[in-house]
Amino acid sequence: MTQPSFATHEVFNQSPPFENVDLFAIDRPLVDAVKANGGAAAERELSEFGKHWGSAAMADRGRAANENTPKLRAFDAKGNRRDQVEFHPAYHELMAHSAHAGVHNSTWTADGKPVGDAAEVIRAAKFYMASQVETGHLCPMTMTRASVAALAMQPDLLARVMPVLSTKSYDPGFTPWWDKRGMTLGMGMTEKQGGTDVRANITRAVRDGNAYRITGHKWFMSAPMCDAFLVLAQAEQGLTCFFMPRFAPDGSVNAMQFQRLKDKLGNRSNASSEVEFVGAHAERVGEEGKGIRTIIQMVQLTRQDCAIASVGLMRSGLAHALHHARHRSVFQKHLADQPLMQAVLSDMALHVEASTALVMRLCRAFDRTPHDAADAAYMRLLTPAVKYWTCKSAPPFLYEGMECLGGNGYVEDGILARHYRESPVNAIWEGSGNVMCLDVLRALSREPEAAMAVLQSLAAETKDLPGASEAVVLIGKTFRRADGERVARLAVEKLALLAAAAALNGVSSHHAELFAATRLAVNHASMYGAVELESDDVRGLLERALP
Numbered sequence: 001m002t003q004p005s006f007a008t009h010e011v012f013n014q015s016p017p018f019e020n021v022d023l024f025a026i027d028r029p030l031v032d033a034v035k036a037n038g039g040a041a042a043e044r045e046l047s048e049f050g051k052h053w054g055s056a057a058m059a060d061r062g063r064a065a066n067e068n069t070p071k072l073r074a075f076d077a078k079g080n081r082r083d084q085v086e087f088h089p090a091y092h093e094l095m096a097h098s099a100h101a102g103v104h105n106s107t108w109t110a111d112g113k114p115v116g117d118a119a120e121v122i123r124a125a126k127f128y129m130a131s132q133v134e135t136g137h138l139c140p141m142t143m144t145r146a147s148v149a150a151l152a153m154q155p156d157l158l159a160r161v162m163p164v165l166s167t168k169s170y171d172p173g174f175t176p177w178w179d180k181r182g183m184t185l186g187m188g189m190t191e192k193q194g195g196t197d198v199r200a201n202i203t204r205a206v207r208d209g210n211a212y213r214i215t216g217h218k219w220f221m222s223a224p225m226c227d228a229f230l231v232l233a234q235a236e237q238g239l240t241c242f243f244m245p246r247f248a249p250d251g252s253v254n255a256m257q258f259q260r261l262k263d264k265l266g267n268r269s270n271a272s273s274e275v276e277f278v279g280a281h282a283e284r285v286g287e288e289g290k291g292i293r294t295i296i297q298m299v300q301l302t303r304q305d306c307a308i309a310s311v312g313l314m315r316s317g318l319a320h321a322l323h324h325a326r327h328r329s330v331f332q333k334h335l336a337d338q339p340l341m342q343a344v345l346s347d348m349a350l351h352v353e354a355s356t357a358l359v360m361r362l363c364r365a366f367d368r369t370p371h372d373a374a375d376a377a378y379m380r381l382l383t384p385a386v387k388y389w390t391c392k393s394a395p396p397f398l399y400e401g402m403e404c405l406g407g408n409g410y411v412e413d414g415i416l417a418r419h420y421r422e423s424p425v426n427a428i429w430e431g432s433g434n435v436m437c438l439d440v441l442r443a444l445s446r447e448p449e450a451a452m453a454v455l456q457s458l459a460a461e462t463k464d465l466p467g468a469s470e471a472v473v474l475i476g477k478t479f480r481r482a483d484g485e486r487v488a489r490l491a492v493e494k495l496a497l498l499a500a501a502a503a504l505n506g507v508s509s510h511h512a513e514l515f516a517a518t519r520l521a522v523n524h525a526s527m528y529g530a531v532e533l534e535s536d537d538v539r540g541l542l543e544r545a546l547p
Contacts, residue, residue, distance in 0.1 A: 015327035019059050023129040024050030028544040029353040033360040034125050036507045038118035046125050053129050062134030064090035065269035072261050083258045085225040085271045092172050094137040099170035104144040110166045112148050112158045120363040124308050131312030135422050136269030140184045140223040146301035147185040153286035153294045176247040177227035186226035188218035205233040213279045224273040238289030242282035255280040266421035306426040307387045310394040311355040313419050317401030318348050322546045324405050344529035346538040349545040354500040354515045361503035362386050377450035384439035389496030391427035398423050400528045437488035461502035467521030471498050
């Protein structure tokens with residue numbers, strides 16, 4: 001007798017998982033931007049990284065690390081204060097893979113000097129790809145890498161730390177940093193009463209022999225599981241930067257008491273905390289009273305990573321949307337073949353092309369800054385502008401990507417909902433949009449000749465692009481206005497768009513023309529797809545985005 005079937009339907013007309021791909025090779029705009037900025041020799045290395053991070057196994061680690069969020073274990077079973085943060089094994093695996101690839105230190109030599117050549121560009125390409133898989137664990141990667149720039153202000157301390165920091169090992173053990181195979185560093189800057197205004201900090205540092213004892217709090221202590229932190233506190237001569245290890249020199253747990261972990265919108269795999277210092281041991285980094293000047297060396301690099309990660313998230317949103325559209329049929333036709341969807345996806349692809357070219361050009365400036373005054377000026381003026389534009393762009397872009405997937409994009413089973421929740425942090429962390437605009441104005445006021453030279457260079461690089469000359473005039477006029485701060489957002493966005501067009505012009509002149517025509521010559525519509533591109537341009541953009 002035939003057994004009855006209880007199956008109600010078969011699953012069809014769904015896109016297969018977007019996994020087991022080479023995240024580098026399938027991203028033609030990234031390949032070309034890396035090549036244009038000096039990183040062509042690393043293509044094989046980046047392809048190997050792209051295959052590994054594009055695997056199903058890495059995607060599953062990213063999912064597990066976000067579904068199993070960190071937990072604070074303030075006390076042990078006997079009531080002793082420990083203040084440990086416990087993570088799912090997937091998080092530690094992600095950290096280990098990133099460390100093995102040098103995401104946390106590959107731009108520095110073993111003694112803490114900049115590597116130069118195209119080290120920043122190559123490392124940025126890895127960071128960009130890793131952010132497409134799991135962004136939260138990159139927070140300690142970012143701060144560890146960036147901390148070296150601040151520690152360089154205290155050469156004796158840097159010399160002690162670099163032998164541990166410069167390894168490609170990840171050691172999650174709760175032991176003193178000097179006994180470990182590798183280490184990570186976090187950061188504590190903001191307090192309840194001040195936030196961005198760190199000069200309002202009230203945490204105090206008192207000398208204790210050659211070290212200091214710090215008493216106070218931090219409202220946001222980033223990555224509390226790290227082996228040491230750079231923190232700001234008021235010393236006798238004013239706000240000062242300090243190196244605060246998790247363990248005191250005698251091997252005891254240092255006196256930093258984590259109050260709770262932040263319950264964040266996104267960035268769920270990564271821990272952020274509130275902390276109180278009760279006479280915590282710390283060492284000075286740089287001169288007393290020069291804390292902001294010291295910590296800003298680190299902040300420039302973390303801001304760079306905020307921009308890279310935001311573009312990586314947008315790239316992932318585009319890739320998943322395009323992959324889905326090519327497999328999903330609606331009204332007897334694949335979504336990717338329908339004119340309205342093509343308009344949306346190609347406009348999104350153009351945005352990602354320009355954003356990718358821009359962040360890679362910025363990274364080239366970081367590579368060249370030590371020996372090229374023009375690139376140093378570009379880095380100082382454009383870092384806050386690039387962070388402003390790319391980080392502000394990501395949330396609405398990812399919303400559009402979710403909509404391309406319909407209901408599947410909105411549920412937590414897929415990656416786009418996580419990307420969407422993740423994206424706002426990069427615009428908020430390390431300086432909000434208004435702070436970025438103020439930093440551009442500050443760079444203009446402090447180094448007006450160097451800043452104007454950068455603008456002139458951008459004008460020369462975009463002279464034949466639609467709307468570029470008008471944009472240059474608008475930027476110059478706006479920044480010279482007496483009420484320049486009031487309209488700074490307009491000028492900073494236009495500056496970033498001009499820089500993006502210039503960067504893209506060095507990668508794909510035709511696409512730079514399309515970008516300028518839709519972003520500089522006119523104000524881009526508030527919705528993606530509300531531009532008119534030729535059919536050949538639509539096909540070209542989508543083929544480059546995902547072969």
